[in-house]
Structures are given as C-alpha cells and as structure tokens.
Amino acid sequence: MSPPTPLSRADGAAAVEAARVLPAGRCPHCGTAVEGGGDAFCCRGCEIAAAIIRGAGLERYYQERRAFAPRPEPAEPGWDRVAVEPGPDGTVHVRLQVDGLRCASCVWVTEQVLQRTPGVAEATVSYATGRASLRWDPSRTDLPALAGRIAALGYRPRALGSAAAADHDLLARTAVAIVAAVAVMGTYEALYAGWWFGAMDPKFAALFRWLSLVLATPVALWSAAPFFAGAWSGIRHRVLPMDLPIALGVAVLYVQGVAATLGAGEGYLDSLTMLVALLLVGRVLESRGRRRAAEAATALVATIPRTARRVEGERLVTVPVESLTAGDRIDVGAGEEFAADGVVTDGAGQVRLALLTGEAEPVVVAPGDRVAAGTVLLDGALTVRVTAVGNETIVHGMAAQLHLAADRGLAPSAADRIAPWFTAATLVAAALTFAWWYGAGLGVALARTVAVLVVACPCALALSQPLAGAAGLGAAARRGLLLRSAQALLDLDRVDLVALDKTGTVTTGTMTVASADDAALRVAAGLERYSNHPIARAIVAEARTRDIPLPAGTEVREESGAGITGLVDGRRWTLRSGGPGTVSLVDDRGIERIIRLEDATRADAGGTVSQLKRSGRRVVLLTGDHRAVARRIGLEAGITETVAGADPAAKVAWIERARRDGHRVLFAGDGLNDGPALAASDIGVAMGTGAASSVLVADGVIATGSLAPLLAGMRAARAANRVIRMNLRFSIAYNVLAVAAAAAGLVNPLVAAVLMPLSSGAIIWGASRVEAAVRRAEA
Amino acid sequence: MTAILILLPVALVLGGVFAALFVYAAKSGQFDDLDDPPERILHD
DSSP: OOOOOSSGGGGHHHHHHHHHHHHBBOTTHHHHHTTTTOOOOSSSHHHHHHHHHTTTOOOOHHHHHHSSOOOOOOSOOGGSEEEEEEEEEEEEEEEEEEEEEOOOHHHHHHHHHHEEEEEEEEEEEEEETOOOEEOOTTHHHHHHHHHHHHHHHEEEEOOOOOHHHHHHHHHHHHHHHHHHHHHHHHHHHHOOOHHTTOEEEEEEHHHHHHHHHHHHIIIIIIITTEEEEHHHHHHTTOOTTTHHHHHHHHHHHHHHHHHHTTSSOOOHHHHHHHHHHHHHHHHHHHHHHHHHHHHHHHHHHHTSEEEEEEEEETTTEEEGGOOOTTEEEEEEEETTTTEEEEEEEEEEEEOOHHHHHHOOOOEEEEEEEEEEETTTTEEEEEEEEEOOOGGSSSSHHHHHHHHHHHSOOOOOOOHHHHHHHHHHHHHHHHHHHHHHHGGHHHHHHHHHHHHHHHHTTTTTHHHHHHHHHHHHHHHHTTTTEESHHHHHHHTTTTTEEEEIIIIIIHHHHEEEEEEOOOHHHHHHHHHHOOOHHHHHHHHOOOOOHHHEEEEEEEEEEEEEEEEEEETTTEEEEEEEEEETEEEEEEEOOOEEEEEEEEEEEEEHHHHHHHHHHHHHHHEEEEEESSSSHHHHHHHHHTEEEEOOOOHHHHHHHHHHHHHHHOOOOEEESSSGGGGHHHSSSSEEEEESSSSSSHHHHHHHEEOOSSSSHHHHHHHHHHHHHHHHHHHHHHHHHHHHHHHHHHHHHHHHHHHHHHHHHHHHHHHHHHHHHHHHHHHHHHH | HHHHHHHHHHHHHHHHHHHHHHHHHHTTTTOSSHHHHHHHHHHH
C-alpha cells in the first residue's frame, strides 16, 4: 500500500482544515499546541513515535496524512495472555482491533511499521473496520512487543477473538463438494445415456462407476461430515433434526454406491454429491450473515474511548475507563468521545448523537443535559458527572442486543419442521419392509429395505426450500431488496406490522433547501463553502443546482452556537440558526433573510405505504424526533399511526410489545442507533445509504434510495412460499409413492434413474416460476 | 478408450489440483474478508 495520493474534491474541506492547523506552534506528531513554537514535540511519546516512523523510512506519512495521530500512550498490560492461533509454518496469527485510525495514511503507516518489525511475516490493517491481521515468528518477537509498537505510534490496539477458523473448514468442504458434484453429474449422464440406449460397453460403465466413486468418496466422508455431526448431536439430545435424514440419506446412498461399483445393483452418487454441495452452499451463506452481526456489535463498542480525564481536586488525571465509577467527574474536550454516560455539570458544546438517534445534526448541550458514552463532542469543552460506565452504558446495551441477534439462529424452516416426521416415517417404512420380506429370505429383505432407504432420500425435501428461496431472493434483489437469508425472505410474507424509522427511511435523510431567494443563497453558500456541516452542504448543493457562482467568503469564522460570520462582496454577514428547520442570514445593517431547509419525504413513500395498507398490513412511523415533525412526515407519507420521541431502547420495547401481542414486525431504519430495533424485529431492513453497522445487523438491505423494494420483497416472499408449499406437498407425495413401490419390489434401476432426477427437476421448475409470479403480482 | 484412459486421470489430477488450491486459499484466510479489499484500492 503506497501513501494516499493528494486529495480528491470531496476531501477539499478536510485539506483546508489540515493546512490551517499544521503550522508551527504545534506538536508535529499529535498536533497539541506547544508554547514557543518551532518543531518541539509535546511529549516524549510523540518524539518516540516520530523516531519509529523516521527510522522505518516512512517520513512521507507526515506530509500526506489528513489527521493528526492521537497522543501515544503505553500499551495496556495483559497482551501476553491474549490467545494466538498457531499457523502451519510455525508462525502464529492474531486479529486485533486498532482504534484511532483516522485516515488512510494512519492505516498505511501502522501497516508499514508492523511489516518492518523483525519477525513479522504478515501485517494488514483494514481502513474500513480498523481490523488488523498479524502473523509472526514467535521465536523472534511476541504480541506484547507488537501491541506496544502500535501503541507507540498513538493508535490503540485491542484484542479480538479469532472467529474465522470454523469458516475456513466449511468453505473448503463446500468447494470440494461442488467440484465433485459437477464431475459426477457428467459421468452419470454418460451412465444414464448408456441405460437409455442400452448399448454401453460394460468396460466403460465400470470405468465411469469407479470414477464416480473416487469423486464421491471425499464428498460423502469429508464434505458431508457436518451433517453427520449434526445428526449425532441431535440423537444425543433426543431430537430428530433435518440433519438426520440428510445424514441417513448420504450414508445409504454412499453404501449403495460402493455396492453398485462392486457389481451389486445401481448407485446414485450423482444425487449424493449434488445434495451435499447445494446444502453446504446454503450453510456458507448463513454463517457469513451471522459473523457480520457479531462484527457489528464489536464495532459499536469500539466507539467508546479507553481512557478518560478524571477531575481529582484541582488536577486532571488520565485514567483507564474501567476505573471510572458513577459520581466521578470527567473532562471532555472538542473532538473527543464520551467515555461514560453522564450529566453535564460545566461548560457548553455541541454533541453529535448520530450513534443514538440517527440524526446527523449536532445538539447543543449545557449543564443538566445528559450525554452518552460513544457520542462525540464536536466543539466546546465539558465537565461531566458520570452516571453509568462499562456494561451499564446505553451503547453497551445496544451492543448486547446485537450480540443476541448474532447468536439467534435462523427460525426453523418448514423443512426443519417436517424433518422429524419424515425421518420417523422413513425408518418405520424401512422396518416394516424388512419385516414383511423377511420370510422371503434375508437377502431379499435387505435389498428391499435398502431400496426403500434410497428412494426416500430427502433430496426433494431438503432442496425444496433452498431453491425456491434462492429464486425469491433473486427476484427481490433485482428490485432493490437484498436479503441475508432465504428464511428472511420467507418470513417477509408473514409480516403484518411494518414499523418505519423516519430520518433516512421515510425521508431521504439529507437536508435540502426548501425556500430561499437567490441572493441570500449566494452569500450563504460563499460563507459555507468549506464547511462539512449537513446544512452547509445543503446550501452549497442548492446553489450549485441553481447555477449560482459561489463567491469567495473571506475572514470566515465559525463560532460554536453563534453561527458563522465572514466577508462576502466587502460586507460582513452572519449566518445563524433561526429556529427549527431555518437559518437566518443577517447583513451588516441588520436586515435578515430566512433560508428554509427540510428533510424531504421520499418520492415513493406515499405509494408504498398505501399499498402496504391495502395488503392488510398496519404501518407505523417509529421515530426519535418530535411529535410535530413525526405528524407532518406521517401525513405526507399517509401514515396515521406515529410513535414519536422514541430512543433506541423505546423502539426495541415498542417492537417487543407488538411481537408479544402476536404481530410479526418488520422494522426499516438506517442509523447506527437503529441496530437494536433491527435486531429485535422479526425482520430488520436497513437502508443501504445508512450507517454501516445497521447494514451489518439487518436481515435485509434496500439498495436503492426508495421504499418500494419492501413491497417487491413481500411479493417475492409470497410467490416463493407458495412454490415451497407446493414443493413440500409434492415431495411428500413422491416419497410415499416411491417408498411404497420400493417396498413392493417394483423399483428397478431405470425407474429410479428417471424418478430421482425428475423429483429434483420438478422442484427446480417450481423455483423458476417465482419470478413469473412476482411479475404477475406487479402487473 | 485409450484417449479416455489418458484424459480421465489428467482431468482428475487437474481437478484435484484446483480443489487443493482452493482449500489452501480458504484455510489461509483468502476469503475471510470480501468487503475490505475492493475499498482498499481506493486508499492506495
């Protein structure tokens, strides 16, 4: 990774900011103001950090970074106790979370410093997640030393569990099963053709059977092992899971296949390999979804800083956040996150609450106001009396809910519910067959029993859901709704209560100018051109769409709470908040002009809501905003039922109450704060334009900036469910007939060869009708 | 027949090599993070 190239246009504002604060008088590493000017470092830690960076030949970092490094602090003790994962070549591996990485250059320098540490074999740091992956030779360096090196630069390493190991295995098993399944299908086509035309050279037939056996053996013995494990654990816990008929089917099909290769009867190894491959693909998709939910929870807690400045008499002491207790007073400066929940006792400032409320607009806090751990103080300085720390904080509560979502397995599918009956029925049928034919000799009885077990292979049953589900997922995805699992799609059909978040879901989530005259807009845009504030962006964007050239604002100064002042066209202007949804522009003669802003309702919100209602579903607006705003937006979108002023916990409580009342709840939201509500609902749908962690925890994501995909998803769910019900009825009918025929001794190889692909084929055909059914529903 | 006797083992070996490569790649963590690398190119 080379250092980032100079800035793109989007980063222009950040570049201006960096250039303004870089000059002398500040510590070259962390940017703390230093008296006397020059190149003086603020502390020994920064000097060491700079020495490490220069020593590694990475000076470019200082020219190219866009944010100062945090002030270095010694690494916490305990790194020698963190578990590492041994690798194949004597190296060890660990995954870490690195906090404080504020720019691409920060990631680059961390990665390079680690890579240039003797003994390190591999070091990567992810910019998107702050996750580091390290592999090193334990005889040459150790984890405390490596963590110390990250900390010496000013970034803060934290230990992460290693969760990836089980996945590697599953992926490998799946790949082998797919490769073998494709190959076995090919050889079996030759065998089936041979039967059909009845002129196959026995030498070829034998060759192809042996070939199939060679290919199918790793699938049956290795790839299918998770199903055997699942079946075995089911038996030990005295339940009959779906894994049991699958394991039984795989075992019988394989034994039969071996016998066929040795010359006794016919084998069905193609069915075996394809079944295992398709089922494993489903498992891979499911495990990926679960891991994402777990990572979202980790990212959330990462927003809490690790240290706080505690007021002790006249002094400020930096202490680890664990040693804070309720009642302590802590100091928080501009740009810092709160380390604990608390009440402001002194000072004033603006706090961005996006983590909790989803609203991007900063909130002014003053003594008496409550603040929450993990939220950011944008400007000002505060003293806060701590009310809750650690696990008691609001953000920790949210993370705990996300973990619950990660642990929550998928709801049992229709096939899972049928599986115990299916297994029991098959076993009973096999036992009866054996008893019935026992009189005709043990050989005949065994042959008939095996035939019953083979034709009762749960192919059709096990495939009925995944295939129709996949078709439904595809139909929904083409219309803008991406779902995490087929089960999520199928559950969509049963939803009878749709709860919608306001900001970013029913509305577009971005401020737009509702009304302003051109002259006022021009001046305001000149003042705001370098600001990154949502209102500033709205004003500049509106000026651009009206094609108004942006004037250069000079002497522009932004003051917390007081607004922004500066010179445009030689006159002094002040732009400040003029009450909810308005800013007022005042010139040097005191004449005031108003610019009105709003968060507009999405264009398709009204239509979608009315169609949802027409389909018999209740629609509720669930928002943290004020009652009046909620009413207005509800009116625009046609939602009569609104719940206003709901914080994340209240949203969760509301959803849980609705679920207890027997409703099946879909919640759609976009913010980091919506994570718990997304997890608490039966189906959580995130807006793809929203916070990354809400996307990670949701069952589905709307990829387009609209609500209509919800409807499309429900139509796809209805179609897929109908096909699945049909498939289940069909596969049960098929199995009853086939088992009866096998028990009567009527199944010969040719009949089986035609019947088994036909049953699977009918299910594939059913799945292909899902898309057509969705189109009909749309017409 | 001769062609098949040569081609089949060749195909098996080739398939086996690719399967082994994939297993190696999966176990060495190549597929752990499918989201970050596409973004990483933007930071280089």
